[in-house]
Amino acid sequence: MIAEKYAKEIESLFSRYPADQRKSAVLPLLHIAQQEYGYCSEEAMQEVASIIGCDPTHVRGIAGFYTLYYEEEVGKFVLEVCNDLACALRGADEFIEMAEGKLGIDLEGTTEDGMFTLKNVMCLGACDRAPMLQCNLKFHEHLDEEKFDQLIADYRAKAAAGDNEPTVVDKILIQTHH
Amino acid sequence: MAHVIFRHRDVENIKELDVYVANGGYEGLKKALSMTPEEVVNEIKAAGIRGRGGAGFPAGIKWSFMPKGDGQKYIVINNDESETGTFKDREILEENPHQVIEGALIAAYAVGADMVYCYWRGEYMDAAYAAEKAIKDAYAGGYLGKDILGSGFDCDYHNHFGAGAYICGEETALLNSLMGNLGQPWSKPPFPAQAGAYHKPTVVNNVETLANVPPVMVNGADWYANLGTDQSNGVKIVCMSGHVARPGNYEVEMGKVTYRELIYGDEYCQGMRDGKGFKALLPSGGSGPVVLPDALDGNVSFEGLNAYGSMMGSASVIVMDEDTDMVWAALKMTHFFKHESCGKCTPCREGTFWLEKTLHRIMEGHGTEDDINTLDRVAHSMQGKCLCALGEFAVSPVIGTLKHFREEYVSKVRQLEAVPAD
Ligand SMILES: Cc1cc2nc3c(=O)[nH]c(=O)nc-3n(C[C@H](O)[C@H](O)[C@H](O)COP(=O)(O)O)c2cc1C
Ligand code: SF4
Ligand code: FES
Numbered sequence: 001m002i003a004e005k006y007a008k009e010i011e012s013l014f015s016r017y018p019a020d021q022r023k024s025a026v027l028p029l030l031h032i033a034q035q036e037y038g039y040c041s042e043e044a045m046q047e048v049a050s051i052i053g054c055d056p057t058h059v060r061g062i063a064g065f066y067t068l069y070y071e072e073e074v075g076k077f078v079l080e081v082c083n084d085l086a087c088a089l090r091g092a093d094e095f096i097e098m099a100e101g102k103l104g105i106d107l108e109g110t111t112e113d114g115m116f117t118l119k120n121v122m123c124l125g126a127c128d129r130a131p132m133l134q135c136n137l138k139f140h141e142h143l144d145e146e147k148f149d150q151l152i153a154d155y156r157a158k159a160a161a162g163d164n165e166p167t168v169v170d171k172i173l174i175q176t177h178h
Numbered sequence: 179m180a181h182v183i184f185r186h187r188d189v190e191n192i193k194e195l196d197v198y199v200a201n202g203g204y205e206g207l208k209k210a211l212s213m214t215p216e217e218v219v220n221e222i223k224a225a226g227i228r229g230r231g232g233a234g235f236p237a238g239i240k241w242s243f244m245p246k247g248d249g250q251k252y253i254v255i256n257n258d259e260s261e262t263g264t265f266k267d268r269e270i271l272e273e274n275p276h277q278v279i280e281g282a283l284i285a286a287y288a289v290g291a292d293m294v295y296c297y298w299r300g301e302y303m304d305a306a307y308a309a310e311k312a313i314k315d316a317y318a319g320g321y322l323g324k325d326i327l328g329s330g331f332d333c334d335y336h337n338h339f340g341a342g343a344y345i346c347g348e349e350t351a352l353l354n355s356l357m358g359n360l361g362q363p364w365s366k367p368p369f370p371a372q373a374g375a376y377h378k379p380t381v382v383n384n385v386e387t388l389a390n391v392p393p394v395m396v397n398g399a400d401w402y403a404n405l406g407t408d409q410s411n412g413v414k415i416v417c418m419s420g421h422v423a424r425p426g427n428y429e430v431e432m433g434k435v436t437y438r439e440l441i442y443g444d445e446y447c448q449g450m451r452d453g454k455g456f457k458a459l460l461p462s463g464g465s466g467p468v469v470l471p472d473a474l475d476g477n478v479s480f481e482g483l484n485a486y487g488s489m490m491g492s493a494s495v496i497v498m499d500e501d502t503d504m505v506w507a508a509l510k511m512t513h514f515f516k517h518e519s520c521g522k523c524t525p526c527r528e529g530t531f532w533l534e535k536t537l538h539r540i541m542e543g544h545g546t547e548d549d550i551n552t553l554d555r556v557a558h559s560m561q562g563k564c565l566c567a568l569g570e571f572a573v574s575p576v577i578g579t580l581k582h583f584r585e586e587y588v589s590k591v592r593q594l595e596a597v598p599a600d
Contacts, residue, residue, distance in 0.1 A: 016336040018250075018376055023358030027341050031300065052358075065360055065520075067342035068300045084511040085464065086419040086496050088265045122344065122514050123262040123463075127496075128418070128425035138301045146331050171307040172339065 002036050003028075003051050006169065010051065015142040015174070022052045026062050028172045031068055039070040067121065068137075075110040075117040077155050077171055080134050083120045086127035095131035096120060102152070104122060119150070135169060182405075182413045183389045184429045186273035195315040198276040204321055205435055208394030210284045211329040222391065226411040227551040231256055231347070231384030232462070232492045234480045237285075237391075243371035244289040244379050251291040252380040253282050254370075255268050255388060257298045258340060261463040262514055263494035264425050265384035265416040272305050275312035279335060281388030283321070284395060289381055297352050300482050310337065327512070330539035343364065344518035348566050349382040349573035351520065352499040362520045384492075386415055393420045405433030408449055410479035414490070416440060420497035421454060430437040437461070438474035441497060454499035458582070462491025464511035465571035467578035468504075473501035488578075504583040510577040513594040515572035526569035529560040540541075541551040553587075554580060 002111070003010065011031070017024035029048045030040060037044040049056040063069040066106045070078070081099065083092040096107065096118075103111055103118055108118040128133045129141030140151055181187050191197045198204070210218045223238030244251060255278065258265045269277055282294045298306050313335055314323040324332045338356055345351045346361040353360035353375050374380025390412055394402045405412050410432035418440060419425045424447045428440065437459065440446045450456055458468050466489045469476075473486035483489055498507060516530035536552050539545045557573040557580075562568055580587065 016338075019356065021376055024338075024356060026358040027300070027339060027355070031303075031339065031341065033487055062358070062361060065343065066300070066340070069341055084262045084514055085460075085507060088510055089420040089496070089498065089502070090425075121342075122517055123260060123264070125259050125265040125268050125299070127263050127420075128420075128427070134301060136523060141305060148248060168303065171303045 002032055002047060005036070006032065011170075013020040023054055023058075026059060027066075030059070031064055031172055032169050034069060039073050040041075041073075073110075075115050076159060077115060078117045078119065080119045080121040080124075082122070082124045082126070082130070082132055084127075086123065086124040087130035087132065094133045095143065095148075099148060102148065112164075115156065127168050135170060138172075179431065180392050181429050182483055183270060183277070183386065183415055183576065184274065184427070185277065185430075187298070192268075192274055193272070193276070193309075193312060195276060195319055198274075199319075202396060203276050204327075205281055205394030207280050207283050207287075207321065208327060209395045210287055211327060211331060213416045213554060215288045215290060218284060218395070221399050222288070222394060224390065225394040225402040227387060227390045227394065228392070228400070228410065228480060229384055230386035230492065231413070232261070232465070237383060237387055237458070240371065240383070241285065241289050241381055244381060245288075245370075245371075249291070250293075250376070251289055251374040251416065252377045252378060253286045253289070253291045253294045254347065254349075254380055254382045255294065255296040255385055256345075256347060256352060256377055256382055257284055257296055257302070257385045258352060259302070259385075260344040260347050260518075261465060261492055261494055262298055262511065263419050263460065263463040263496045264417050264492050265419075265494075266366070266389075266492075268302055268305055268417070269427050270385055270389050271309050275309045276316065277389045277392055279316050279322070281391035282335070282383075283326070283584075284391050285334055285383065287331055287382060289379075291454075294330050294336070295356060296335070296337050296426075297346070297356060298337055298339050299346075300339045303339055306337050306339070321539050329535050343520070345520040345568055346567075348568065351566070352382065353380065355531065360520075362522045365565055395428075407479050407481070409481050409501050414478055414480055414493055416493040416495055418447050418495050418497065420459070421451045421499040421502070422449070422493075422497050423451050424448045433479040433482065436475055436477050437495070440478070440495065441474070447497075450497070450499055454466040457498050457500045457502050458499060458504065460496040460511075461488050461493070461498065463494040464514055464575055466491045467574050468507075468582060470582055499544065503568065504586050505537065505541055509534070511575035512537055512572070515575075519568065519572065523563075523565045523569065525560045525563040526565075526572060529556050530572050531570070532556050533572070537576070538592050540587060547591055549586050550580070550584075550591065555567060 013025050033044040049059045122163045131143045132141040186192045197298050201504045219241050228234040307517050343361050346355045351361045351363040370380040403411050416428050428544045437438045469486050469488045476483045512533045519526045519530045521527045538547050557576045
């Protein structure tokens, strides 16, 4: 339950918005819930609705609207390769094919060990550094086959060692300047 | 010329508060606080800063639409930056964040707001995590919070994250998204200055627009108005991507640099990748019509591509070489718009669906002459019928490539006809 686990932080989240506008926290709360539950499961969305005090239907609608919320289970690391026009002009589609081959999955697929999900996404604002991808919202740029192998190896090692990188929760709740 | 916006390229570590302050940072805010709010608005009006989010609306005039008097008002910084080919606002906020914070504070003081929300596309969360230090330091340094620099002016600043939706860059969709509603536009009026965030008067400005504000306060409106052209004052960040040797962001004085110089100039992209020939470019991501080699003599300014039937927009320049298949490029862009259509109005939702489907058929080699006519018909039937500009942008890839590269479409469908029927 994120309500208990992050009680203090969630309170500070609400304090950023007018007191009668709890709904404003729906996007950050969904980011946090997704991190905790692995994806925007029914349970996760129910919990967000109950924290805000709104109808779960509203939260479901919001979650369905945005591409960063996953409505189905995903791997521990979600690799989202941009293959929008500017990246595609610099080899993004070929990069995706290579990645599919290495991971043994198609786009939208997850590796058998549950470690990686591969997706393609629209422009991520890093077109000058294509091919590029984001992994759990961290950008990896100027990629090629060799760097991809390294990246996969690094993430596997991190998972084995217990990943201590700042999480989405950290990034959203970092604002402690008040 | 020293950079006006990309000061991090001249001053190392300007993202650090002490370095920023040691190099004239927050002097613009001090100057503003010594003036009346009206005087600040007039200074920005006189400078003629036009919005850098694409539409080019004068910032000072936008600010002057805000109602006078007390009452809650907001400044919202638009850092949704999701147009294909755009990556300038991220560099500004990552490398020179205080200039944006300072610009937003000056705007807040000028219109009587005491709260700034910076709306980041969710994918930039990592960049925001780094930029967060600037906010913390600004609070600690007395530039944010209560009684800023002892002036009695209070202002808070918060980051807010989207979650992957290009439409949330449209200002009313952005405000809906901030308020926790579905991120769809509303039909204006009401304009944000009348009823924006939480139905209170709100100024929505692009990151780059606000970064232009502090140098104007420091150097004066005349200095700024003397940069650029009559209709386009100041400098512009141009995002260069695609088939160039050195893609990246470049800061240029408006009206002084042509697209040819941007591509071939030594200080810019240093030519086409692998020495290929130039074919065409999209000057404004997918939103502005494609232009041909003759437009390379056009300059970067709001009016610089008028003669070539296109526009600068947010200056996201996607360059394509001689080997580029323009039907493929049109499909890529159309897919983007179909994916990003918010679905609120039928012409945009259905139109982008049919455009993509038809383009796909042509690309797969199953197209007929009739499909080309369908593209024409669907695109023209969408024009002028959509609630927001996304629907208008969405037809641009198809209309532009049909106009200039119709023979590429024809060759794809003819290929099919050449296959003997069984
Ligand atoms: C579909 C669509 C997407 C947009 N995306 C952005 C964006 O990412 N950033 C931005 O500043 N403006 C964007 N705009 C323009 C905004 O609606 C608005 O004009 C702008 O934020 C105003 O700021 P400015 O006057 O400082 O340019 C977009 C507009 C449309 C129609
Ligand atoms: S034009 Fe498209 S994106 Fe804009 S409101 Fe209509 S459906 Fe939504
Ligand atoms: S097109 Fe891929 S990051 Fe912009």
